[in-house]
Amino acid sequence: MIRVLFVCLGNICRSPMAEAIFRDLVQKEGLSHLIEVDSAGTGDWHIDKPPHEGTRKLLTENSISHTGIRARQVESNDLTEFHYVIAMDAKNLQDLQKLGKAGGYLGRLSDFVPDSSWEDVPDPYYTGNFQETYELVADGCRGLLAYIRKKHGISSIQK
Template sequence: MAEAIFRDLVVKEGLKEKIVIDSAGTGDWHVGHPPHKGTQKILKENAVTFEGIKARQVEKEDLTKFDYIIAMDNKNIADLKSLGKTGGYIGRLSDFVPDGGWTDVPDPYYTGNFQEVYDLVTEGCAKLLAFIRNEQGI
């Protein structure tokens, strides 16, 4: 969900050629699969495309390939840090919404609340994009 939302924001801001977006899970449970049906539904309802998005597992090289690695929860942060040294920023999406009252993004696969997660991720992605624009001067 976060990849689709962030990609949508980047395209709308005219930054598609300046920001590379990818996503990967720390586990291999859904490798090769498209987003969950509930995620697809909420994205369609909000006119956010998820075309071409398929799950993949994070690789050690990702830590140095990307400038910003954003995780949804503390467990993912720990898993990412266990892979080795990162070349850039690694943090939680919630770090960009310090007054949001949440630390970990709930997993809608378990909670079933895709709307809540969509709202949290949309807010976090908007603030993440503002942070990146400021940091990179774009």
């Protein structure tokens, strides 16, 4: 099982959005039995809360389920238990690096969007622009899934 963890600051906007979008892509590709998805935050302010209303609204509008997603704080063992730990911005990445050494890939979601002008996914909690964040996260998730399929030799549909 390939395990993917998305990480942002509070785990209510960007990382749960990425978790839901990536899980939806994985399910549509018939890869749920091979890829597990989760999200977490570097901060503890929102533990056990559902995603932000703006995130839920966009996911619902795009027919993407956010059922069961609850905020949690990232733990040091996440760095070794997940094969891919994907930060939403440079500060999240820096905070993750302070937790310890990763056992697999540790980087930013923007690493999977070639020729992009953005490096960090803007936090809509502060910008209010959930649509921009959704588009960036969706692009990154598609790129990440393509990367994982290529790296692990996974065809689109394997049941």
